[in-house]
Structure formats: C-alpha cells, structure tokens
Amino acid sequence: MRARVSIAAFLVVLAAAPGPAIAGDGVLSRDDLSGEDRERVAEVTAPAAVFDKAERFERRQAGAATSTKRVNANAFSHPSENLDFEGRQKFLLGNGLFRKDWVSSPSSTLASDGLGPLFNARSCQACHIKDGRGHPPAGHDDNAVSMLVRLSIPPTEEEEARIAEGFLAAAPDPVYGNQLQDMAVAGLPAEGRVRIDYEEMKIALAGGETATLRKPVLAITDPGYGPFHTGLMLSARIAPPMIGLGLLNAIHDADILAREDPDDADGDGISGRANRVRDHEGRLKIGRFGWKAIQPSVKEQSAHAFLGDMGLSTPLLPQHFGECTEAQDACRAMPHGAQAHLGAEEVPGDLLDLVAFYSENLAVPARRKEGGPEVLAGKQAFYAAGCVSCHTPKYVTRRDATEPAHRFQLIWPYTDLLLHDMGDGLADDRPEAGADGREWRTPPLWGIGLSKTIHGEAAFLHDGRARTLLEAVLWHGGEAQGARDRVVEMDPPERAALIRFLESL
Ligand code: HEC
Ligand code: HEC
Structure with a gap:
C-alpha cells in the first residue's frame, strides 16, 4: 500500500x-x-x-x-x-517545561495537570534523554519509554486523496488512533505493550572482520481496547536528538x-x-522533522508531541483528551487539566512557544x-x-x-x-x-x-x-x-x- x-x-x-x-x-x-x-x-x-x-x-x-x-x-x-x-531567559523557561513531569487531573499542582488520559511519557525529557536520542526497550520487562509506535491502516479512497493533498499523514486505527499509548491514568487500561524481539545476522566485511546486526520483530501485546484492525501497520521510532533544530528550520527551501x-x-x-x-x-510546506519528515516546523512537532505523547492540548491541537478515539469513550470522558483562568488549553500558546523556542536553540x-x-x-x-x-x-x-x-x-x-x-x-x-x-x-x-x-x-x-x-x-x-x-x-x-x-x- x-x-x-x-x-x-x-x-x-x-x-x-x-x-x-x-x-x-x-x-x-x-x-x-x-x-x-x-x-x-x-x-x-x-x-x-x-x-x-x-x-x-x-x-x-x-x-x-x-x-x-x-x-x-x-x-x-x-x-x-x-x-x-x-533569548537565554526564554531558553531557561522552555527548559523547565521540557523537563517538567506532567500529572493527571484533577491534582493539587494545578498548572501541571492534564496528562493523558492515554500517554507515552510524563515529560519531553523522558524520551529525548538529556536532549539526546532515545533507545528501544532493553528487554521484555523494560517499558519502551523513549520509543513510540505509530499505527495506521490502509486508507479509504477519500483518505488517500487527503493524504495526497498533504492534509492527512495516515489513516488511523479506528479504535487505537495514530499511536500506541502504553500508559494511561489510573482507572483506564493502557493501549498495549510494545514487544521487540531480535533476529541476529552476521555480515562478513573485507579484511576478515565481521559485524552482527539485529533485526527487530515488533509486536504489541496486551491490547487494552479489543482487537486491532486487521490491516494494522506499525512503525517503531526512537526519539531523535534535539540539537540544532532551529538551524535546520532556517535552511532555505530552495x-x-x-x-x-x-x-x-x-x-x-x-x-x-x-x-x-x-x-x-x-499551507503547503516542506516536511523537515520526524524520521519521515512529516512535520514542517519544530512548533508543530512539539504540539503533536504534547497531544500524542502526553495527552495535552495546545492551541494547535486543542483536544484535551489527547489521542483517545471516539471508540474510547471512557477515555474521552475523563477529567482534563484546562483551566479557564490560564487559557482554553492545558498547555497555553505562550508555553508551547517557549518549548518550541527551547527546542530550536539547543x-x-x-x-x-x-x-x-x-x-x-x-x-x-x-x-x-x-x-x-x-x-x-x-x-x-x-x-x-x-x-x-x-x-x-x-x-x-x-x-x-x-x-x-x-x-x-x-x-x-x-x-x-x-x-x-x-x-x-x-x-x-x-x-x-x-x-x-x-x-x-x-x-x-x-x-x-x-x-x-x-x-x-x-x-x-x-x-x-x-x-x-x-x-x-x-x-x-x-x-x-x-x-x-x-x-x-
Ligand atoms: C514518548 C516519547 C516522546 C516524548 C514524550 C516526546 N517526544 Fe519528541 N519525538 C519522539 C519521537 C519518537 C520522535 C520522532 C517522531 C517521528 O518520527 O515521527 C520525536 C521527534 C521530535 C522532534 C523532531 C526532531 C527531529 O530531528 O526531527 C521534536 C522537535 C520533538 N520531538 C520535540 C518534543 C517535545 C517538545 C516534546 C514534549 C512536548 C516531545 N518531543 C516529547 C519521542 C518523544
Ligand atoms: C541514499 C541516501 C543515503 C546515503 C547514500 C547514506 N545515508 Fe546514512 N542515512 C540515510 C537515511 C535515510 C538514514 C535513516 C535511516 C533509518 O533511520 O532507517 C540514514 C542514517 C544514517 C546513520 C544513523 C543516523 C541516526 O541518527 O541514527 C548514520 C550514522 C549514517 N546514515 C551514516 C552514513 C554513512 C557513513 C554513509 C556512507 C557510507 C551513509 N550514511 C550514506 C540516508 C543515506
């Protein structure tokens, strides 16, 4: 496909x-x-x-x-x-937000709640470890925090047209959405667990040297919301390093x-x-960020991270329930962390801007x-x-x-x-x-x-x-x-x- x-x-x-x-x-x-x-x-x-x-x-x-x-x-x-x-002052504020551990709602630490209901990690830093890259789980007992798994199914004709026009990245699983969240707030099942097994293979190199490569075999166990779509496609991604992103953004399209x-x-x-x-x-833009370059800017990538990875709404992606689909109705009904006096979203625009500024200036x-x-x-x-x-x-x-x-x-x-x-x-x-x-x-x-x-x-x-x-x-x-x-x-x-x-x- x-x-x-x-x-x-x-x-x-x-x-x-x-x-x-x-x-x-x-x-x-x-x-x-x-x-x-x-x-x-x-x-x-x-x-x-x-x-x-x-x-x-x-x-x-x-x-x-x-x-x-x-x-x-x-x-x-x-x-x-x-x-x-x-700029340095803004960087420091953004750094605080990048490291901040979000908590679920309702909570006593008001300005930090809204996590989930479904999520992959509590902070940006949990995946972009020390602003660097992530890694796959170390074994079957390790959870896959600094990695995430994208999900999709073969698109319908209508979806295919929207993909061709640049409006849609992929057709989501009708129940599980675009991404597997392997964590959830108390009272809600996680979507599943990521399991990776490796097949080793030896490669002979000139001069008598050899190298051993490991090919991953990806599976999802313990599905929390019933069976996956039969056409489900998976893609595992580790978090990329965060350095130099503003400069990559400043490379001219031409x-x-x-x-x-x-x-x-x-x-x-x-x-x-x-x-x-x-x-x-x-607006049509060159995709620059993510392993398949589907995000046109650091700010947009960050808004998607807030939503998909942590279940937090921003002015760009305002759903408080994060990535819960219509089929996950209990999830959509959970309390959220938006507070009228701070703005309409869990992460107001000025905070999103600070995180994006930080991300562009490492x-x-x-x-x-x-x-x-x-x-x-x-x-x-x-x-x-x-x-x-x-x-x-x-x-x-x-x-x-x-x-x-x-x-x-x-x-x-x-x-x-x-x-x-x-x-x-x-x-x-x-x-x-x-x-x-x-x-x-x-x-x-x-x-x-x-x-x-x-x-x-x-x-x-x-x-x-x-x-x-x-x-x-x-x-x-x-x-x-x-x-x-x-x-x-x-x-x-x-x-x-x-x-x-x-x-x-
Ligand atoms: C669950 C782990 C996880 C969390 C949490 C997370 N990220 Fe990421 N991040 C990733 C992965 C995986 C990618 C690559 C995504 C892809 O290929 O589509 C990525 C990509 C990015 C990129 C693009 C980098 C590049 O070189 O293309 C930026 C910028 C980014 N994340 C910022 C953030 C910010 C800001 C936060 C917090 C709001 C955050 N991320 C939270 C895993 C995570
Ligand atoms: C046809 C384009 C192309 C050529 C030629 C190429 N690369 Fe790459 N390189 C890529 C792409 C695309 C990836 C990412 C692949 C992936 O993640 O599955 C990559 C990934 C890498 C990585 C890992 C980067 C990371 O962040 O994990 C290294 C290291 C690397 N290349 C080095 C080299 C070296 C050394 C050569 C020459 C021997 C080379 N590449 C030739 C396109 C290329």
Whole structure:
C-alpha cells in the first residue's frame, strides 16, 4: 500500500493550495541573498576538495550557535552560543517545561495537570534523554519509554486523496488512533505493550572482520481496547536528538528542493524527494522533522508531541483528551487539566512557544579532533563512499530567518532533509504523508559521535536497532546500497577511520 504523490499530482495540488506555494517550486534560487552573497555562499558550501587539513570554520559546525563548552553528558543541553540575554531567559523557561513531569487531573499542582488520559511519557525529557536520542526497550520487562509506535491502516479512497493533498499523514486505527499509548491514568487500561524481539545476522566485511546486526520483530501485546484492525501497520521510532533544530528550520527551501531528483535524472542511483505537508493553517510546506519528515516546523512537532505523547492540548491541537478515539469513550470522558483562568488549553500558546523556542536553540557541540589524520582520512572515505550524496555537508542558513541567532550561519548538519528509499531491510511498510513504506528522511549527523556520551543506551536508526555507528551504516540499502557496499569492501583501517570521522561530528 503506497501513497506516493507524483510531481504532476503535486503541482495540481499546489495550484489548489490556499497559501503561497513553497518557495523554490519553480523558483530554484534564494530570494534572501544578494548576487554577491550568493557567490560567497556557493564558495563556502562547496564540497571539500582536499583532505590533508580541516576546512575553515569546520570546528564550529553550527556556526556562531555552536557550543564550545567542555564535552560531557550535558553536551546537548546548552543554549546556542549566540543567543542574546532575552533569548537565554526564554531558553531557561522552555527548559523547565521540557523537563517538567506532567500529572493527571484533577491534582493539587494545578498548572501541571492534564496528562493523558492515554500517554507515552510524563515529560519531553523522558524520551529525548538529556536532549539526546532515545533507545528501544532493553528487554521484555523494560517499558519502551523513549520509543513510540505509530499505527495506521490502509486508507479509504477519500483518505488517500487527503493524504495526497498533504492534509492527512495516515489513516488511523479506528479504535487505537495514530499511536500506541502504553500508559494511561489510573482507572483506564493502557493501549498495549510494545514487544521487540531480535533476529541476529552476521555480515562478513573485507579484511576478515565481521559485524552482527539485529533485526527487530515488533509486536504489541496486551491490547487494552479489543482487537486491532486487521490491516494494522506499525512503525517503531526512537526519539531523535534535539540539537540544532532551529538551524535546520532556517535552511532555505530552495537549497533543499535543489537537491531533489525524484526520477534520478542524473542516474547516480539516488533520487531524493522532499516530503510536502500542510502546516496547521493549511499551507503547503516542506516536511523537515520526524524520521519521515512529516512535520514542517519544530512548533508543530512539539504540539503533536504534547497531544500524542502526553495527552495535552495546545492551541494547535486543542483536544484535551489527547489521542483517545471516539471508540474510547471512557477515555474521552475523563477529567482534563484546562483551566479557564490560564487559557482554553492545558498547555497555553505562550508555553508551547517557549518549548518550541527551547527546542530550536539547543546548541550543537563543536567538532573534536577535526584536524587529526585519522579523522581526515575518514572524512575522505565518507566523501569517496558517496555518503555525501544524502548526508549533505554544508549550508548557509537564511539571512531572513525568524530568529536572529539562526541567520546567515555556515552550518554542517550532514543531511539533505530529503526522503530516500532505504531498501527492504529498513522498510516499515507504513506510508506516512508523502513518504512511502521504504522511505526515510536523511537524519542530520552533527553531534552523532557524542550520542553515547550523552546516554549510554543511545541507539541509531529510526527504531534504534543499530547499537553502533558501523551497524547503522551496514543497514543502509536501497538508494544507499552502493555506499554501504563500499564500506563493506574497505580495508579495516579505512573503515575504522570512517567511524572515527563520524565520532568526531
Ligand atoms: C514518548 C516519547 C516522546 C516524548 C514524550 C516526546 N517526544 Fe519528541 N519525538 C519522539 C519521537 C519518537 C520522535 C520522532 C517522531 C517521528 O518520527 O515521527 C520525536 C521527534 C521530535 C522532534 C523532531 C526532531 C527531529 O530531528 O526531527 C521534536 C522537535 C520533538 N520531538 C520535540 C518534543 C517535545 C517538545 C516534546 C514534549 C512536548 C516531545 N518531543 C516529547 C519521542 C518523544
Ligand atoms: C541514499 C541516501 C543515503 C546515503 C547514500 C547514506 N545515508 Fe546514512 N542515512 C540515510 C537515511 C535515510 C538514514 C535513516 C535511516 C533509518 O533511520 O532507517 C540514514 C542514517 C544514517 C546513520 C544513523 C543516523 C541516526 O541518527 O541514527 C548514520 C550514522 C549514517 N546514515 C551514516 C552514513 C554513512 C557513513 C554513509 C556512507 C557510507 C551513509 N550514511 C550514506 C540516508 C543515506
């Protein structure tokens, strides 16, 4: 079951779109830059040509927003270094909300209630551990807090049309909705438990080395609300790291669309398409966030997190009962936490804005050892293996970005923010917005080398199946099959250097 939007169909959709078209559809150039700026930008974002020393500015991989603080387990929790005083104050308030444990209603701690009735976690931080990534459950007795499972069923014709137009991401299970909530407030059953078993497989690498990959087999046990739809599709996702998101938001649409190659016109085996989704006002935007890029902004992603993950209403998604469906009537009838004197929602707009501001201003740490010989050899291997075809090294952000701290920065996120077919091994066979069941958004790689410094259980790829960076690379298939095969064929020192390079990011 696929819901692929062809470009032709998309143009028809665009013509009917209520808001302005996506900048860059048609106009493939940056309207925020002067001619002189454009030349400078082209120069500084050109691919690396020599690998005997670090490039200029490479250490500060998020420009002036980079954190140059000493690296330890808090390395992902610092504010962008170029935030002004007022920005730092907002960051601190947002930090409090990101860490806050919400409680169920009614409660004596009035401004903190409204959790659930169904939920996955009590705080943002419970999943985005220390502002870093999550991990799958450690065993059958561990709950899956920093991971969630998305649910959907094959869409009806009408739903399919709404998906094609960008209004709907997927058709929900009629009883369980869009996401499995494995926790519930007292008096209500949880929706079920996530169970993951692994099948191990050995991969032989050149030079006599081997690697062991674990393939997850996902199941849901103890369904709390009767049987699932027979066509149920599941997709497990770990929480991604929170750093550098405002800068990703400030990459110009034209820079993203310029790398699209949906029909692989250049014949390099790599296509790449932007996910096009509607924002809450119905405007068509490039999807940038989430493992399939279905959210156009950090604020929208955050509103969905409040609703789906914690059962909290915001002005963007005002249902106090969170993700309870019509079929879950007892859940819809539970008390909620909205209070007239604080606003119509459990999380009023100003608080949502603070959380979004915080989420957009977590700094990317500076590179380590970027000029060391092994790291440089690894960088060369990264280029030579074709990783840069998707993990685009550099951009200069918009001059007119909303936040001054994100404007006109040379950044090195190593992503094209496009969707790629990653092959059978990684397929979840569950389409989401314009992404099909084999496609994933190239994740940014900045900071990835610090993942386990932040949290020892940190895992890689959308469902956290990869325990190491090498395992993550060896899972690449589909459009990335060639790059993956080159890594398998590398001699051991070159492969080790490639990993050292990733660790230096
Ligand atoms: C139950 C775990 C969980 C909780 C709680 C949670 N998140 Fe997430 N978050 C995720 C997962 C999983 C994703 C990826 C979603 C996807 O692929 O669609 C994500 C994605 C994101 C992203 C996009 C990051 C990127 O690189 O694409 C942002 C921003 C975000 N969450 C913010 C928040 C905020 C703010 C909160 C609290 C209001 C929150 N999250 C609560 C699990 C969680
Ligand atoms: C065709 C595009 C493409 C190419 C080429 C490619 N990648 Fe990726 N990469 C992706 C996508 C998409 C994902 C996310 C897949 C998933 O989560 O299932 C990913 C994930 C990763 C991850 C894990 C990121 C995370 O946050 O968990 C690493 C590490 C990585 N790639 C490194 C590499 C290296 C090294 C190469 C070259 C050998 C490479 N990639 C080539 C698209 C690509």
